[in-house]
Amino acid sequence: MAHVAIVGGGLAGTECAWQLAEAGIAVTLYEMKPGKRSEAHTEDGLAELVCSNSFRATGPAAAIGLLKEEMSSLGSLVMKAAFATQVPAGGALAVDRTLFSQYITDAIENHDSITVVHQEIQSLDASELQGHDAVVIAAGPLASESLTESLMTAVGNQRLYFYDAIAPIISRDSVDFDKAFWGSRWKPEDDDDYLNCPMNEAEYKAFVTALLEGEKVQPRDFEKEIHFEGCLPVEAMAERGEMTLAFGPLKPVGFEDPKTGDRPFAIVQLRTENADKTAFNLVGFQTKLKYPEQKRIFRMIPGLEQAEFLRLGSIHRNTYVNAPDVLENSLQLKNRPGVYLAGQITGVEGYLESAACGLWLGLSLGTNMNGSSLEEPPVETAIGALLGHLKAVPDKRFQPSNVNFGLMPGLQKKMKKKLRKEAYGVRAKEAFQTWIASVGLNR
Incomplete structure (x- = not known):
């Protein structure tokens, strides 16, 4: 059986672990809490929400609403947890953060193919990571200083960062x-x-x-x-x-x-x-x-x-890499074969964007390890647009981005703002349904 090590038990790490385990891949998930915490974390559970408890708007007239629908169609653990722990928030999807973390912690710890190890990984060369078929770094934008330094040394870039x-x-x-x-x-x-x-x-x-x-x-x-x-x-x-x-x-x-x-x-x-x-x-x-x-x-x-x-x-501090420069389309580091990145450290911004990145890596890596391949969703979809953002070389400095319609190809017809959003949503749903049917991933 193939074996993957994942560093980081946030939204991206747990979603990636879940998708790999569901594909029959053995996973060891390393989470440094409770022995060590970042400056923003306070709880012991996995998938702790440190900022807002909102996953933002719902419905296909918003790009984040489309992302929710696509993730749900792909069997997202994060979306299952969100709907199970939802609290009223008008047109937004918000959760009880304690119950949300507990839901994901229970799911991960009780999966037969996942082993959770509460230990800090300080380097890409740590002995604990050796011997695995792949290593996923999903340590988030608050990765420990030692791991961040190791990652930045590996990619050969100066550190990129922003404040949140x-x-x-x-x-x-x-x-x-x-x-x-x-x-x-x-x-x-x-x-x-x-x-x-x-x-x-x-x-x-x-x-x-x-x-x-x-x-x-x-x-x-x-x-x-x-x-x-x-x-x-x-x-x-x-x-x-x-x-x-x-x-x-x-x-x-x-x-x-x-x-x-x-x-x-x-x-x-x-x-x-x-x-x-x-x-x-x-x-x-x-x-x-x-x-x-x-x-x-x-x-x-x-x-x-x-x-x-x-x-x-x-x-x-939020730390992220210059994704178009250092990542393959597969999210593998260009100069460290077998090492992949997932979540906000890649340059996606937001809870669900981070989870979607981990979800996609888990799906695609699991498919590859099972002897097949998985075509990326088209850029007209929410997930495809996010992945496209990580590949597109910007005119200036690469910066993190939430999912938004601006990451998708523009519409050919001019129309009012409300109608334009609806048109993006209709096109995205059609493109996603065509893609998911062609790759056979309907869950």
């Missing part, structure tokens, strides 16, 4: 419901998915001033601060102009304050974190503010004056 910030979580019991109200944007019927804290103009401007003046965590001397555009810290957005937040995550469009009947000047949304709705994530409030400053400034939000913070925001 985590939003705070607060206790529901500490919210002032005389000021906050329930409701989803444009959907008053979804009255228990989000809590909303309205701001008048004076409150908003005072809040922006405090964000700008607040003391922030500084990058280390040898690191240049580069933020991922899709996950900017709230204070970095505020630096772009006084009204940037009011037209961004704090936009009041689609809301009426039920206490006044008027549209607020700005609005802060809180999304439920768990099935019991006892914890809430501040939507769009990724931050690099120091902990005392977070408590002081975020308690300026109406309704959060007495906020109890279950988790404060933080900032961490």
Whole structure:
């Protein structure tokens, strides 16, 4: 029986392990927790969600919605866990992060073909990795410093990195419901998915001033601060102009304050974190503010004056390789045969994008080890578009990307924005169904 070693028990690593094991491949999954943790991890389980608990939008009019559908069709463990631990979030798919991690941990630990070893792997040349038919590095963007150095030495590149910030979580019991109200944007019927804290103009401007003046965590001397555009810290957005937040995550469009009947000047949304709705994530409030400053400034939000913070925001380094330069189409390192990368370290960005990368590697590697081959999904599909991103040589510096319609070939006809998204979705679904039928992977 073929045997694969996987380093990293996050979304990509567990999804890859599951797909390989389902294909009859023996897997040893190395996870360094609980003996050692990254600066962002706190729990012991596999597939820990360290940022938001949301897997974002559903439905084929969004690229991430298409990705969910494609992953489900391919037997994704992550999608099974997400649907099994789902919590209300309007038009988004959000999960109870504790139950989600437990679901995947149980599935992986109870699979006959998977052995979980809680041990840090510090190098691509570690003795534990020798003798396997393949090695998959799925250590995520927070790979330990020693493993990261080993990987970067192997690929021959300077380190590439960006900063990703985590939003705070607060206790529901500490919210002032005389000021906050329930409701989803444009959907008053979804009255228990989000809590909303309205701001008048004076409150908003005072809040922006405090964000700008607040003391922030500084990058280390040898690191240049580069933020991922899709996950900017709230204070970095505020630096772009006084009204940037009011037209961004704090936009009041689609809301009426039920206490006044008027549209607020700005609005802060809180999304439920768990099935019991006892914890809430501040939507769009990724931050690099120091902990005392977070408590002081975020308690300026109406309704959060007495906020109890279950988790404060933080900032961490995300490391990734220059994928078009160092990876084969198979996700194998060009100069280290037998060593593959999966997940965010390849340059995909986002929970499901990371899992999809691990899923694809598990499927394709398992097929190859069983004596066959697997054609890639077409670039018109969500998974195919992600894989295409890792192969396309950019005009400038390679940067991580979420799945989006911009990664797919453009449509030939001009049409309105809403119709264009629907057209991308229809084309993607048709292309995926044709592909999955041709390769016989319907699950």
